[in-house]
Amino acid sequence: MPVYCPSMASATILVVDDEQLIRWSLSNRLTEEGYRVLEAETAADAIRLARDGVDLVLLDYRLPDADGMTVLKQIKETTPETLVILLTAHSSVSMAVEAMRNGAYHYANKPFNLDEIVLLVEKALETTTLRREVRSLRASQAQPYTLDRIIGTDDAVVKMRALLKKVATGPGSTVLLTGESGTGKDLAAKVIHYASPRASKPFMNITCSALPETLLESELFGHERGAFTGADRQKHGLLESADGGTVFLDEIGEMVPLLQAKLLRFLEERAFKRVGGSADIHVDVRVIAATNRDLDEEVRKGKFRSDLFYRLNVVPIVLPPLRQRPKDIPRLVNFYVDLYNGEFRKRIQRVTPAAMERLSSYGWPGNIRELRNAVERAMLLAEGDELTVEDFPVRAGQTSADTVELPATGIDLEQWERSFVIQALDRSGWNQTKAAALLGVNRDQIRYRIEKFKLEKPVSSA
Ligand SMILES: Nc1ncnc2c1ncn2[C@@H]1O[C@H](COP(=O)(O)OP(=O)(O)OP(=O)(O)O)[C@@H](O)[C@H]1O
Numbered sequence: 001m002p003v004y005c006p007s008m009a010s011a012t013i014l015v016v017d018d019e020q021l022i023r024w025s026l027s028n029r030l031t032e033e034g035y036r037v038l039e040a041e042t043a044a045d046a047i048r049l050a051r052d053g054v055d056l057v058l059l060d061y062r063l064p065d066a067d068g069m070t071v072l073k074q075i076k077e078t079t080p081e082t083l084v085i086l087l088t089a090h091s092s093v094s095m096a097v098e099a100m101r102n103g104a105y106h107y108a109n110k111p112f113n114l115d116e117i118v119l120l121v122e123k124a125l126e127t128t129t130l131r132r133e134v135r136s137l138r139a140s141q142a143q144p145y146t147l148d149r150i151i152g153t154d155d156a157v158v159k160m161r162a163l164l165k166k167v168a169t170g171p172g173s174t175v176l177l178t179g180e181s182g183t184g185k186d187l188a189a190k191v192i193h194y195a196s197p198r199a200s201k202p203f204m205n206i207t208c209s210a211l212p213e214t215l216l217e218s219e220l221f222g223h224e225r226g227a228f229t230g231a232d233r234q235k236h237g238l239l240e241s242a243d244g245g246t247v248f249l250d251e252i253g254e255m256v257p258l259l260q261a262k263l264l265r266f267l268e269e270r271a272f273k274r275v276g277g278s279a280d281i282h283v284d285v286r287v288i289a290a291t292n293r294d295l296d297e298e299v300r301k302g303k304f305r306s307d308l309f310y311r312l313n314v315v316p317i318v319l320p321p322l323r324q325r326p327k328d329i330p331r332l333v334n335f336y337v338d339l340y341n342g343e344f345r346k347r348i349q350r351v352t353p354a355a356m357e358r359l360s361s362y363g364w365p366g367n368i369r370e371l372r373n374a375v376e377r378a379m380l381l382a383e384g385d386e387l388t389v390e391d392f393p394v395r396a397g398q399t400s401a402d403t404v405e406l407p408a409t410g411i412d413l414e415q416w417e418r419s420f421v422i423q424a425l426d427r428s429g430w431n432q433t434k435a436a437a438l439l440g441v442n443r444d445q446i447r448y449r450i451e452k453f454k455l456e457k458p459v460s461s462a
């Protein structure tokens with residue numbers, strides 16, 4: 001049974017042929033079928049019209065100013081979504097193969113039967129409509145935080161996924177996620193929440209390093225009216241707002257001692273007081289904490305309370321750095337290629353073996369975030385239908401962070417950190433998001449460092 005599909009009937013078709021009679025007969029018939037039809041006599045006209053966006057091109061192979069294959073390539077490069085059906089008088093297998101390889105949807109031999117062409121056009125447009133529908137359905141029903149969103153078959157990842165599942169479905173025990181920047185702590189926290197019975201309740205997160213102490217306290221625990229200057233009304237904190245759900249405390253290692261004590265009490269008694277309040281408030285919240293520091297070490301140095309550490313460390317989950325699981329790199333690369341194909345409406349079919357090799361042997365100090373950014377950038381700039389070595393420029397120090405050699409005389413790490421932060425801010429004109437990307441950290445972490453090093457935006461770059 002034919003299905004009426006408005007987007008199909010109103011599709012725009014470009015008919016390219018230098019023979020007027022052929023253009024006329026195709027155009028006539030397709031208009032009758034309800035399509036909008038444009039005509040071009042030359043390759044140059046065809047390319048110009050296609051650039052404005054048409055759904056399908058019926059393209060004659062032999063044109064006065066260029067051959068159809070050239071036009072096909074050009075169209076596929078500028079508007080990869082456009083469907084092209086090549087019309088040729090000399091049917092040859094090699095030509096058909098070449099056409100398909102260059103992205104043609106199909107080809108038809110001349111002289112053709114109009115009914116056949118109409119059927120072919122209908123089928124082709126159905127695939128675009130379907131493709132678009134599937135894409136938007138996927139986007140709208142996306143479950144971005146399901147367990148299978150965590151990609152990897154390396155043993156460490158398989159175990160981690162199993163642990164996340166167990167934790168999610170179990171009682172609301174506290175979880176401590178540790179791992180370098182970009183290894184997926186945020187993602188893991190969300191996966192736990194959305195796979196747990198708490199999924200329909202709020203997931204709230206806060207980066208402990210992003211706010212000054214007093215602000216963080218009132219964000220977390222709320223405050224009573226008049227608790228401090230400016231507190232002109234009572235405010236619920238994150239813990240209260242997340243009742244029944246999950247609170248994700250990112251960069252817990254940066255939390256100051258006073259708040260560590262208050263958080264400890266909450267974890268032990270499931271109760272807290274708002275700032276300036278005297279009543280205990282009880283809530284049912286699962287706490288997930290994350291850090292890229294070695295908390296054990298912080299405890300030893302006396303910077304982090306040991307009792308809080310043990311309370312948080314009920315279920316420790318360690319996210320492995322990417323360089324320890326290079327076999328997962330191709331899988332991750334392909335995942336992001338698919339993702340950005342959808343987002344950017346590109347049709348990258350593959351990453352060349354040489355490019356994949358380069359990606360697999362790189363050390364990825366910024367872990368999966370850095371890999372995602374590299375693929376995103378390559379996809380934005382790529383012109384053909386594959387990603388090659390050239391699409392992944394060699395970076396300064398294209399080596400694993402492990403292999404950057406420490407000078408024999410040692411360095412002052414803080415000084416280096418400060419210098420890199422300043423350079424990144426300078427280079428990005430003090431755009432914190434861009435500076436963060438240059439350093440493979442997030443914006444909160446840049447903000448934290450701006451405060452830590454007391455950096456100020458120079459007047460000249462304002
Ligand atoms: N195993 C994975 N599979 C697929 N994508 C992942 C995986 N782990 C992380 N990602 C993606 O990598 C990016 C960085 O992950 P995320 O923000 O969770 O890292 P993080 O550990 O919280 O980093 P930071 O310490 O800098 O906050 C995100 O886009 C995330 O979706």
Ligand SMILES: [Mg+2]
Nearest residue numbers: 185186250442
């Ligand atoms: Mg994070």
